[in-house]
Amino acid sequence: MNPRPAVFLDRDGTIIEAVHYLSDPQAVRLIPDVAPALLELQAAGFACILITNQSAIGRGILSLEGFYRVQAEVYRQLCEHGIQLDGCYFCPSVPTSSDRSVLDDPERKPAPGMILRACRELNLQVNRSWMIGDMLSDVLAGRNAGCRDSLFVTCGQGSHEDLTGHDAKVFPNVATAANHILKIHRAFPHPEPRPDHS
Secondary structure (H helix, E strand, O other): OOOOOOEEEOEEEOOOOOOOOOOOHHOEEEEOOHHHHHHHHHHHEEEEEEEEEHEHHHHHOOHHHHHHHHHHHHHHHHHHOOOOOOOOEEEEOOOOOOOOOOOOOOOOOOOOOOHHHHHHHHOOOHHEEEEEEEOOOOOOOOOHHHEEEEEEEEEOOOHHHHHEEEEOOOOOOHHHHHHHHHHHHHHHOOOOOOOOOO
16 A cells, blocks of 8 residues: 555644643643644545654653543544544653754654654655644654655744744644645645755
């Protein structure tokens, strides 16, 4: 089977409302218009994969069981709209720096580990895939993995200032970012090979 393209999505502040160290399933709220956007992406042949840093686990603030309870509520709310995600990858490591461009763990965004592992395990084609998130670390994770592009959304906790020195396309939410992806995918389904700068 030929590898599929994917849209990799950050969780907190991208598909659900940002809550600092989210631990209560009752606090899970889908961001408006996320569900129809994911349905459109999946209908166009994209796998939709969550890629989330979860340092609250590494800090001892949130147990693995607590994380899975929150995730179950995310899945339940998505399922109400007919959406089943194609995968979820999380990294519990605690960052060593407040600089979101620092690669301090091979799995933790901005490192590409979770994205590349998803591509291997789920037969995904990274250079036809996209990353969407509300933090600089999301944008850089997609770029470090070799995604077609990374898109920044302002519905979460990040700000334009975080992107200083890092050119990135900015959208208000996942719905508008998805429209951009679908427009390009329909016009140019196969990206040009990246130049070799080695």
